[in-house]
Amino acid sequence: MKIAILGLGAVGRGLLEVIDEKQLDLVVTGVADSKSAIIDRDGIRIAEVLEAKQRWGSLGDKTLGAMEVVTRAEYDVLVEVTPTNAQTAEPALSYMKSAILLGKHVVTSNKGPIARDFRKLHELAVAHNVQIHYEATVAGAIPIMHTLRHGLAGNEILALYGVLNGTCNYILTRMAAEGLTYDQALLEAREMGYAEADPTYDVKGIDAAIKLVILANTIWKKQVTLDDVDITGIDLLTTDALRLAEDQDCTIRLIAEMVPKKDLLRVSPRIIEKTHPLVVDGSLNAITLETDLAGEVTLIGKGAGSRETASAILGDLLAIRDSYARGH
Amino acid sequence: MKIAILGLGAVGRGLLEVIDEKQLDLVVTGVADSKSAIIDRDGIRIAEVLEAKQRWGSLGDKTLGAMEVVTRAEYDVLVEVTPTNAQTAEPALSYMKSAILLGKHVVTSNKGPIARDFRKLHELAVAHNVQIHYEATVAGAIPIMHTLRHGLAGNEILALYGVLNGTCNYILTRMAAEGLTYDQALLEAREMGYAEADPTYDVKGIDAAIKLVILANTIWKKQVTLDDVDITGIDLLTTDALRLAEDQDCTIRLIAEMVPKKDLLRVSPRIIEKTHPLVVDGSLNAITLETDLAGEVTLIGKGAGSRETASAILGDLLAIRDSYARGH
Numbered sequence: 001m002k003i004a005i006l007g008l009g010a011v012g013r014g015l016l017e018v019i020d021e022k023q024l025d026l027v028v029t030g031v032a033d034s035k036s037a038i039i040d041r042d043g044i045r046i047a048e049v050l051e052a053k054q055r056w057g058s059l060g061d062k063t064l065g066a067m068e069v070v071t072r073a074e075y076d077v078l079v080e081v082t083p084t085n086a087q088t089a090e091p092a093l094s095y096m097k098s099a100i101l102l103g104k105h106v107v108t109s110n111k112g113p114i115a116r117d118f119r120k121l122h123e124l125a126v127a128h129n130v131q132i133h134y135e136a137t138v139a140g141a142i143p144i145m146h147t148l149r150h151g152l153a154g155n156e157i158l159a160l161y162g163v164l165n166g167t168c169n170y171i172l173t174r175m176a177a178e179g180l181t182y183d184q185a186l187l188e189a190r191e192m193g194y195a196e197a198d199p200t201y202d203v204k205g206i207d208a209a210i211k212l213v214i215l216a217n218t219i220w221k222k223q224v225t226l227d228d229v230d231i232t233g234i235d236l237l238t239t240d241a242l243r244l245a246e247d248q249d250c251t252i253r254l255i256a257e258m259v260p261k262k263d264l265l266r267v268s269p270r271i272i273e274k275t276h277p278l279v280v281d282g283s284l285n286a287i288t289l290e291t292d293l294a295g296e297v298t299l300i301g302k303g304a305g306s307r308e309t310a311s312a313i314l315g316d317l318l319a320i321r322d323s324y325a326r327g328h
Numbered sequence: 329m330k331i332a333i334l335g336l337g338a339v340g341r342g343l344l345e346v347i348d349e350k351q352l353d354l355v356v357t358g359v360a361d362s363k364s365a366i367i368d369r370d371g372i373r374i375a376e377v378l379e380a381k382q383r384w385g386s387l388g389d390k391t392l393g394a395m396e397v398v399t400r401a402e403y404d405v406l407v408e409v410t411p412t413n414a415q416t417a418e419p420a421l422s423y424m425k426s427a428i429l430l431g432k433h434v435v436t437s438n439k440g441p442i443a444r445d446f447r448k449l450h451e452l453a454v455a456h457n458v459q460i461h462y463e464a465t466v467a468g469a470i471p472i473m474h475t476l477r478h479g480l481a482g483n484e485i486l487a488l489y490g491v492l493n494g495t496c497n498y499i500l501t502r503m504a505a506e507g508l509t510y511d512q513a514l515l516e517a518r519e520m521g522y523a524e525a526d527p528t529y530d531v532k533g534i535d536a537a538i539k540l541v542i543l544a545n546t547i548w549k550k551q552v553t554l555d556d557v558d559i560t561g562i563d564l565l566t567t568d569a570l571r572l573a574e575d576q577d578c579t580i581r582l583i584a585e586m587v588p589k590k591d592l593l594r595v596s597p598r599i600i601e602k603t604h605p606l607v608v609d610g611s612l613n614a615i616t617l618e619t620d621l622a623g624e625v626t627l628i629g630k631g632a633g634s635r636e637t638a639s640a641i642l643g644d645l646l647a648i649r650d651s652y653a654r655g656h
Contacts, residue, residue: 141619141622143479143625146474151478151643152471153646154646275609277605284605292635293346293636295629295633295636298627298628299627299628300605301622301623302624305623307621307622308623310621311482311483314621315480318482
């Protein structure tokens with residue numbers, strides 16, 4: 001199976017490394033970073049590309065860009081791993097649409113297009129008889145989309161509760177464990193590399209809400225957007241609030257909730273019993289699905305990391321390859 | 329898709345109820361309990377069969393048995409949910425082999441044949457171009473087999489740690505929480521319906537070991553058996569041991585472990601940090617997979633129950649149906 005990769009940040013590089021290491025039967029015929037690209041119908045030499053990227057900061061041919069890879073390379077699956085733009089979803093959205101119109105499958109880690117235009121992309125993919133997979137957009141290494149599609153197929157999802165932002169979970173864990181203030185815990189999270197210089201996106205609950213939108217669009221049959229989510233962040237939480245929760249063997253976590261029957265989509269700090277499976281420590285992610293047959297099923301894993309995201313992308317690529325093997 | 333069901337205990341009845349409720353596109357053309365059977369090429373009337381079973385304790389035609397259903401009914405998939413015999417795996421093993429020889433797919437909740445003869449059954453299925461699925465044999469509603477096959481495809485499983493027996497987990501949870509002795513907690517577990525009259529199979533670790541064998545045969549490429557597992561039960565555990573663990577923010581759980589590189593297969597009570605995702609309360613099950621890409625992924629859910637097991641069987645049936653839809 002031939003793939004083309006757009007984006008050579010941590011995720012794109014991680015994926016190339018893993019494909020190289022594992023000697024998977026995947027031929028990479030095109031790669032683009034933000035400034036240049038390579039197209040080679042016989043398959044690029046992964047080690048050389050990674051070295052060039054590290055040494056020179058680019059791939060080589062500056063006359064080529066991502067759109068040239070989409071339209072000119074020979075591939076079966078476009079792997080779109082450029083940075084997320086939550087407002088416009090561009091330029092990723094255009095790359096994906098172009099690939100689908102050309103009859104190519106799409107695998108992505110890019111939250112923008114999936115949160116904003118899932119329904120349209122899905123319909124376009126169906127119309128062109130191709131698949132679109134996006135396991136890597138939510139909860140890193142946790143195979144939540146595969147679980148919804150296969151493992152719990154036949155179940156109705158009555159509710160979903162998720163710890164979807166590792167930065168917030170790290171801050172709350174540290175506030176509860178050490179009695180730190182929000183500012184102290186945020187500082188520590190920055191020092192540990194769990195929070196970005198501008199943490200607004202995370203601590204205000206926006207990142208978790210975007211992931212919730214993606215989950216809701218997967219489970220519900222209607223298109224929801226970020227505007228449909230009731231969002232409260234963790235930045236106003238006091239140490240006192242956490243202490244009060246602790247007194248009752250509870251703690252506070254930023255929980256993304258979806259309850260289809262109540263039309264509820266909410267991200268907010270919630271008091272939760274310490275023994276509940278959703279209460280995970282540090283930067284972990286967790287998702288509890290409440291189902292009609294299987295009862296409550298919880299999945300826990302790392303929410304970020306280049307190899308973890310590569311795991312999610314690889315799962316999607318192998319799902320497409322398997323469907324090929326079955327004659328599709 | 330047409331299915332035939334062998335076994336009308338809690339699992340078989342639960343499955344029939346769910347198929348009836350959900351109006352799934354599954355036609356049941358044969359059903360057998362331990363004494364009788366019904367075969368109807370146009371599809372049995374599920375509600376009537378369930379009522380007859382409840383009222384008369386049997387299905388009707390006592391001149392028919394399970395083997396007649398296997399050989400004479402018209403079906404695509406045999407659903408084998410008769411009671412487990414861990415020693416001989418019979419009569420389930422013969423039913424499954426006969427169905428495979430007739431070119432039928434098999435879905436089962438029966439641990440006996442899968443633990444004892446997985447490799448042979450798998451090879452037989454491959455030779456006859458049919459599928460064999462057994463999600464329901466391990467950890468009830470947790471979709472562990474789907475996760476191994478799809479969600480984490482591409483990952484190498486470096487180790488697996490499982491809480492696979494709800495009876496033991498309930499007893500240990502109560503010993504730790506209330507300072508009960510083993511005997512007191514066992515009595516309580518019996519009263520709550522979490523332990524059978526003869527709990528040997530559970531508390532000696534044998535049930536967990538059988539499930540570990542099934543997981544090992546799925547992940548490893550060689551056939552292992554119950555004799556390969558180093559087993560210690562929980563029946564000799566003292567309240568003191570649990571108290572000592574608690575003093576260090578730890579607790580004790582019966583953990584089934586598999587570490588391929590060390591050739592390790594073991595079931596034993598282990599001291600484990602209370603914050604570890606595997607530490608679940610009551611009769612829940614949990615499995616942590618240690619992988620090369622995704623890191624540690626943990627799945628938590630109910631380990632038993634008729635609707636929970638129906639969920640697992642349904643997932644397998646829909647996987648087969650999907651592969652049909654793709655032209656297989």
